[in-house]
C-alpha cells in the first residue's frame with residue numbers, strides 16, 4: 001500500500017461555485033489522487049495523493065488547463081482591503097443591480113427599446129456582442145463540456161444559445177449582461193467572506209526589533225528565534241509570544257482576547273503576539289514565535305475553518321447536484337408541452353444554483369470572522385452547527401470552573417528527618433522547598449500553589465531532575481537527590497504509600513523504620529479532615545513516605561453561576577462537573593452551582609464519560625482549560641477551551657477556543673451558534689424558494705427571459721445582506 005500524502009494547494013482565480021467544480025474534477029481525475037476538496041473562500045484545494053503516481057507539475061498543469069493558476073506562496077495575498085461600511089457597500093451594490101434591472105426592463109421591454117435595437121442593428125454585430133461579453137463564462141462551460149461536465153452556468157449558456165437560435169439576440173445579450181452581474185455579485189460576496197479572515201491576518205505584526213550583541217536589529221518575524229529578546233515601543237504591536245524581562249507597559253490585547261480594556265504588564269508577565277503596547281515599552285524574551293504563537297495558531301485555525309464544513313453544506317451541495325437535472329427536465333417539459341421557446345429560455349436562465357452553494361459558507365465565515373474579533377475562535381462551521389443543538393455540558397473543575405489560582409490554607413509538615421538542618425529555614429519550609437522544586441516546571445494550576453507559597457517565603461528553588469508529570473495524578477522528580485512526589489491520593493498509591501486505610505491502625509505495605517509509618521499514619525487523618533472541608537490536597541511524598549500536606553482552596557469564578565443559568569436557559573438540560581480532584585472538593589463546588597459531579601477521574605475516565613453520553617445520543621459540549629482534559633475536549637462533539645491564550649495545548653485540542661478566562665463567553669458562543677444556524681437555514685430556505693418560484697414562473701411563461709436573467713443575479717445579494725447581520729456581532 002503506497003504512502004499517501006496530503007497537501008494544500010493555493011489556487012488563484014476562483015470566484016464562483018462553477019470554478020470549484022471545475023478545479024475539483026480536474027484534480028480528481030489525475031492518477032494517484034485519493035481525494036480532493038476545493039475551497040472557494042480559502043482559495044485552495046486540499047488533496048491526498050500517492051506521490052509515486054503524481055507530481056505537482058501535473059497538478060499545476062491540470063489546474064491551469066481549466067483556467068486557474070496555482071499560487072506560489074500559501075500565505076494570503078496582501079491585497080488592499082477596501083474600506084467603508086459593509087452594509088453601505090452592500091446597499092450600493094444592491095442599488096446598482098436594481099438600477100440595471102429597472103433600466104433593462106423599463107427601457108428595453110416597456111419602451112420597446114429592444115425591439116427597435118433588433119430592427120436597426122444587424123444581427124452579426126449582436127452575435128459578436130454576446131460572444132465577447134460572455135466569453136469568460138462560455139470558456140468555462142465549454143471546457144467543462146469537453147470533459148463531460150455540466151456546471152452551473154451551462155444551463156444559462158444553453159439559454160443564450162436558444163435565444164440566439166430563435167432570433168432574440170438582444171435577449172441573449174441581456175442574459176449575458178446579467179450573467180456577468182451575477183458573477184460580480186458572487187465575487188464580491190466571496191471576497192467579503194475572505195475579508196473576515198483577512199482582517200484578522202492583517203493584525204499580525206510583520207517585523208520585530210531583536211536585541212543581539214547589544215544592537216537592535218529589525219527583522220521579519222519569521223526570523224525571530226525562541227529566547228531572542230525583542231524590543232517593543234509604544235504604539236507597536238508585540239511580534240512574539242513571550243515573557244517580559246524589562247519594562248512596564250499598558251497593553252491592548254484585543255487582537256487575542258477581544259477585550260477592549262488594556263492590561264498592565266511588568267517583568268515576568270506573559271505577553272502575546274499581535275497585542276499592542278499603548279503606553280510604555282518592553283523587552284520581551286521570546287517563548288513562541290511566528291506560527292507557534294497563540295495568534296499564529298488562531299490565524300491558522302480561522303484560515304482552516306472552511307475545511308470543517310457543516311453537514312448542512314453537504315445537503316446544499318447535494319441539492320445543487322440534483323437541481324440541474326430537474327431544471328433540464330422542466331425546460332424540456334416547457335418546450336414539449338407548452339411549445340413556448342421563450343419560456344424555455346427563461347427556465348434555463350433563471351436557474352442558477354450558485355447561491356445555494358454560497359448560502360452556508362458565507363454565513364459561517366461571517367460568524368467565525370466576527371467571533372474571532374471578540375476572542376472566540378471557532379475551528380469551523382461544523383462546530384457551530386453541532387453546538388447549536390447541544391444538550392449536555394460537561395465541565396472540568398480545576399482551572400476551568402475555578403480561578404486556577406488556589407490559595408494555600410494549610411501546610412502540614414512534621415519535622416523532616418531527611419532534610420533537617422537547612423539553615424535559617426522556618427518550619428514547613430523544607431516541605432515547601434521540596435514540593436515547589438518538584439513542581440517547578442509543571443503547568444498544572446495546583447503546581448502554582450506550591451510555587452507561590454515558596455515564593456512568599458523567599459525560598460529559592462532547586463533544579464528538579466528526572467521531572468515527570470502524570471496527568472490527573474501529580475508529579476515525580478528528584479530534588480537534591482531525594483525522590484519527591486507531589487499529587488493526590490492516586491500518587492501516594494503509585495509510590496507505595498498506603499493511603500486508603502487512613503486511620504493509621506492497619507498494617508502498612510512497606511515498613512520503613514527510618515522515617516516511620518507513624519508519620520504517614522499520623523498525617524492521613526489530618527488529610528481526611530482537610531478533605532472533608534472541601535479543600536484540595538497536595539500530598540508530598542519523600543522516598544516512599546508521606547512527608548507532608550499542602551491544602552488549598554480554589555474559588556469558583558465569579559461569573560460562573562450567571563453563565564450557567566444562561567446556558568440552562570438556552571436549553572442545555574444536563575450540566576455535570578468532571579474532576580480529578582476528590583469527591584468532597586467536587587461536592588463543595590457542585591453544590592454551589594447546582595450541578596451533578598463525578599470525582600477522582602483520570603483524564604482517560606473523562607474521555608470515557610464523554611463517550612458514554614455520546615452513546616446515549618447526547619450532543620456533548622465539554623468545557624476545559626486544556627490541562628489534563630485535552631483528550632476529553634477533543635472527544636466531545638464540541639470541545640471548548642477557556643482561557644486559551646495561556647495554553648497552546650488547549651487551542652490545539654479544542655474545537656472552539658475562548659481566549660479570555662470568561663465564562664459568559666460560553667453561553668455567548670452557544671448564542672452565536674444558534675444565530676448562525678438560523679441565518680444559514682434562512683439563506684437556504686430563501687434560495688430554494690427563490691429558485692422554485694422563479695422556475696415555476698418561468699415555466700408558465702410569466703417571467704420573460706430578460707427578467708429571469710435579472711432575477712438570477714439577485715439571491716446572492718440577499719444571502720450576503722442576511723449573513724452580514726452576523727458580522728455586526730454584539731456581546732450580550
Ligand code: ADP
Nearest residue numbers: 397398442444472473474487488579580581628
Ligand atoms: P480537574 O479535573 O479538577 O481539572 P486535574 O485532572 O487537572 O483536575 O487534576 C486532578 C488532580 O490531580 C488534582 O486535583 C490534583 O490532586 C492532582 N494533580 C494533578 N497534577 C498535579 C500537580 N502538578 N501537582 C499536584 N497535584 C496534581
Ligand code: MG
Nearest residue numbers: 396398399627
Ligand atoms: Mg483542569
